[in-house]
Amino acid sequence: MGLEGARYPWRFRLVLALLAAMVGAIAWRILDLQVIDRAFLQEQGDARSVRHVPIPAHRGLISDRNGEPLAVSTPVTTLWANGKELQAARSRWPELAAALGQDVRVFSQRLEQSANREFMYLVRGLTPERGQAVLDLKMPGVYGIEEFRRFYPAGEVAAQLVGFTDVDDRGREGVELSFDNWLAGVQGKRQVLKDRRGRLIKDVQVMENAKPGKALALSIDLRLQYLANRELRNALVENGAKAGSLVIMDVKTGEILAMVNQPSYNPNNRRNMQPAMMRNRAMIDVFEPGSTVKPLSMSAALQSGRWKPSDIVEVYPGSLQIGKYTIKDVSKTEGPALDLTGILINSSNVGMSKVAFDIGGEAIYNLMQQVGLGQDTGLGFPGERVGNLPNHREWRKAETATLSYGYGLSVTALQLVHAYSALANNGRLVPLSLVRVDREPVATQVVPEAVAKTMQGMLQQVVEAPRGVFRAQVPGYHVAGKSGTARKATVGSKGYTANAYRSLFAGFGPMSNPRFAVVVVIDEPSKAGYFGGLVSAPVFSKVMSGTLRLMNIQPDNLPAEQPQQTVATSAGNGGRL
CATH class of the missing domain: 3.90.1310.10 (Penicillin-binding protein 2a (Domain 2))
Structure with missing residues (x-):
C-alpha cells in the first residue's frame, strides 16, 4: 500500500483534498445557518410550532x-x-x-x-x-x-x-x-x-x-305573527284541514307584517322534521284563486267605462252554456238579475262571465298583470314561485270566462294579498318587502283611484250586506273582502281531485282608511264544509280584529249610544240586543 502511495502520490493528495473540501463545506454550512442566515432555521422551526x-x-x-x-x-x-x-x-x-x-x-x-x-x-x-x-x-x-x-x-x-x-x-x-x-x-x-x-x-x-x-x-311584527299562527292552527284543527297559509300586509309600505304556514316545525330541534313542513307555502304553493279574483275582473269592467255598479246582468237560470262547457253558479242567487255588487255578493260565475264577455279577456288579463299576478315579487326568497297568468292571442269565451272567476291561472297567497293591497291603497301598488321599511316607498298607480274606491265600497257590501260573508265581519270596524272556493287540480294529470278544495278569503280594512290586507288559504278542509265564507272568513275576522287592535287603529264602526232606558230594557230581556 505504501509502495502504491509512493508510486502515485497525486491520488493520495486528491483524496485528502476532497476530504478537506467536504469538511470545509460542512463547516461553512453550519456557520451560515447558525450565524449568517439564522432566519432560515427560525422560519423552519416556526413552521412546526407556530399555528394560525x-x-x-x-x-x-x-x-x-x-x-x-x-x-x-x-x-x-x-x-x-x-x-x-x-x-x-x-x-x-x-x-x-x-x-x-x-x-x-x-x-x-x-x-x-x-x-x-x-x-x-x-x-x-x-x-x-x-x-x-x-x-x-x-x-x-x-x-x-x-x-x-x-x-x-x-x-x-x-x-x-x-x-x-x-x-x-x-x-x-x-x-x-x-x-x-x-x-x-x-x-x-x-x-x-x-x-x-x-x-x-x-x-x-x-x-x-x-x-x-x-x-x-325584518318587516314582521312578532305579535301579529303569533296571532296569525294561533288562529291558523286552530282553524286547521277545527276544520280537519291538511295545511294552510296566512299573510298580513301593510298596504301603504308594502311590508309583510306576518306570514305563517301550517303544519310547521321547530327549527331548534329538527330531528323529526318532515320536508313538507319546511315549505313556506305562502310563497311557494300555487293555486287557482277562484272567486277571490272576481273583484279584479270587476275592476277591469269599471275601468273600461262600459260598466257602473248599478248596471244589471241577467243570471237566470244560474247556468250558461259555452260550447261543450257549462258555467254554473254554486249557490242560488237572490234573483234572476243582479247588479255588479250583487254579482260579487252572490259570487255569481254566470254574471261575472257575461260582464267579462263584454269587456274581453285582454282587459282582465292586463289588470291582473298590473296588480302583480303571474309576476315576480322581487323578494328573492329561495324557491318562490311566480305562478301563471295565461295570455291568449285570441280570447275565446271559455278562456275569458274561466279567467274572470279565477280558474285557468295560478297564484301564491303573497301575490293575492299584493293584488288586494292595490285596491285597498286607492289603486296604488307598492313593492313588497320582508325587511323593515323606514321610508314609505314609491307607489305605482295600477288601477284608477275612482275605480279602486268604488271597488272598496262594493267589497264592503260583500261583507256587510244581508247575504254577505257575515263571518268575516270585525266588531267595531268596517272591513271589505271576498271569499273563494277552488277545486284542487290533480297532480300529474289533467282535471281536478274529487272532494279536494282550497278555502280562501282575501280582504282589507279599516274602511275609513284601509291599512292592512289579509289573505287566508286553508287546504282541504274535511269537517263542517269547504266554502271560503264558512272556513276561511272566520279566520280573517279574528286576525284582522287582533291586528287592528294591536296596531292601535281607531274603530270606525262603533254602535250609536243607546238611551239608558233602552239599555236597561235590553238587559232585562237577557241582554239580547
Missing part, C-alpha cells in the same frame, strides 16, 4: 320590526380528537364516553375505526360549560374549537320564513339563505405556539380580528 387558529365570527342578529329576536348566535364548543393519540389512552375511553353522554361500546367502535386518523369530530355544538368539563379531563388527543350555533326564539311560529343554518352556520333555508352574505361574519385569525402534539404553549397575537355579520330587521 381561526377566530369564529357570529352571524348577524335577525329581529322583527320592533327588535324582538328571531335568530341569535350563541357560543358553543366543538370537540375533536386525534385518533392516533387516543389509542394510547384506551383505558380512559369509558370515562370519555360517559362525559360525552355516548354509549361506551358504540363510542369505542368509532374510535377503533378512526385509529389512523389525525382528525375526527367527537361532538359538535356543546354548551361552553359542558365542553370545558370534557376538556378538563385532560384526555390525550382531545381538543376543543370555539364555534357559534343559531338559536330561534320564536320556534315554529316563524320557522319557514326565517329558515335555519346548517352545522357550519351557513344559511340553508328562508331568510337565513337569501340574506346569507349579509348575515355571515368573517372569521379572524390569531397566531399561537403549539408543541408537536398540538398542545397550546403560547397565544402570540391576533393577526386579524373577526368581523361579525350585520344585523337584519
Whole structure:
C-alpha cells in the first residue's frame, strides 16, 4: 500500500483534498445557518410550532320590526380528537364516553375505526360549560374549537320564513339563505405556539380580528305573527284541514307584517322534521284563486267605462252554456238579475262571465298583470314561485270566462294579498318587502283611484250586506273582502281531485282608511264544509280584529249610544240586543 502511495502520490493528495473540501463545506454550512442566515432555521422551526387558529365570527342578529329576536348566535364548543393519540389512552375511553353522554361500546367502535386518523369530530355544538368539563379531563388527543350555533326564539311560529343554518352556520333555508352574505361574519385569525402534539404553549397575537355579520330587521311584527299562527292552527284543527297559509300586509309600505304556514316545525330541534313542513307555502304553493279574483275582473269592467255598479246582468237560470262547457253558479242567487255588487255578493260565475264577455279577456288579463299576478315579487326568497297568468292571442269565451272567476291561472297567497293591497291603497301598488321599511316607498298607480274606491265600497257590501260573508265581519270596524272556493287540480294529470278544495278569503280594512290586507288559504278542509265564507272568513275576522287592535287603529264602526232606558230594557230581556 505504501509502495502504491509512493508510486502515485497525486491520488493520495486528491483524496485528502476532497476530504478537506467536504469538511470545509460542512463547516461553512453550519456557520451560515447558525450565524449568517439564522432566519432560515427560525422560519423552519416556526413552521412546526407556530399555528394560525381561526377566530369564529357570529352571524348577524335577525329581529322583527320592533327588535324582538328571531335568530341569535350563541357560543358553543366543538370537540375533536386525534385518533392516533387516543389509542394510547384506551383505558380512559369509558370515562370519555360517559362525559360525552355516548354509549361506551358504540363510542369505542368509532374510535377503533378512526385509529389512523389525525382528525375526527367527537361532538359538535356543546354548551361552553359542558365542553370545558370534557376538556378538563385532560384526555390525550382531545381538543376543543370555539364555534357559534343559531338559536330561534320564536320556534315554529316563524320557522319557514326565517329558515335555519346548517352545522357550519351557513344559511340553508328562508331568510337565513337569501340574506346569507349579509348575515355571515368573517372569521379572524390569531397566531399561537403549539408543541408537536398540538398542545397550546403560547397565544402570540391576533393577526386579524373577526368581523361579525350585520344585523337584519325584518318587516314582521312578532305579535301579529303569533296571532296569525294561533288562529291558523286552530282553524286547521277545527276544520280537519291538511295545511294552510296566512299573510298580513301593510298596504301603504308594502311590508309583510306576518306570514305563517301550517303544519310547521321547530327549527331548534329538527330531528323529526318532515320536508313538507319546511315549505313556506305562502310563497311557494300555487293555486287557482277562484272567486277571490272576481273583484279584479270587476275592476277591469269599471275601468273600461262600459260598466257602473248599478248596471244589471241577467243570471237566470244560474247556468250558461259555452260550447261543450257549462258555467254554473254554486249557490242560488237572490234573483234572476243582479247588479255588479250583487254579482260579487252572490259570487255569481254566470254574471261575472257575461260582464267579462263584454269587456274581453285582454282587459282582465292586463289588470291582473298590473296588480302583480303571474309576476315576480322581487323578494328573492329561495324557491318562490311566480305562478301563471295565461295570455291568449285570441280570447275565446271559455278562456275569458274561466279567467274572470279565477280558474285557468295560478297564484301564491303573497301575490293575492299584493293584488288586494292595490285596491285597498286607492289603486296604488307598492313593492313588497320582508325587511323593515323606514321610508314609505314609491307607489305605482295600477288601477284608477275612482275605480279602486268604488271597488272598496262594493267589497264592503260583500261583507256587510244581508247575504254577505257575515263571518268575516270585525266588531267595531268596517272591513271589505271576498271569499273563494277552488277545486284542487290533480297532480300529474289533467282535471281536478274529487272532494279536494282550497278555502280562501282575501280582504282589507279599516274602511275609513284601509291599512292592512289579509289573505287566508286553508287546504282541504274535511269537517263542517269547504266554502271560503264558512272556513276561511272566520279566520280573517279574528286576525284582522287582533291586528287592528294591536296596531292601535281607531274603530270606525262603533254602535250609536243607546238611551239608558233602552239599555236597561235590553238587559232585562237577557241582554239580547
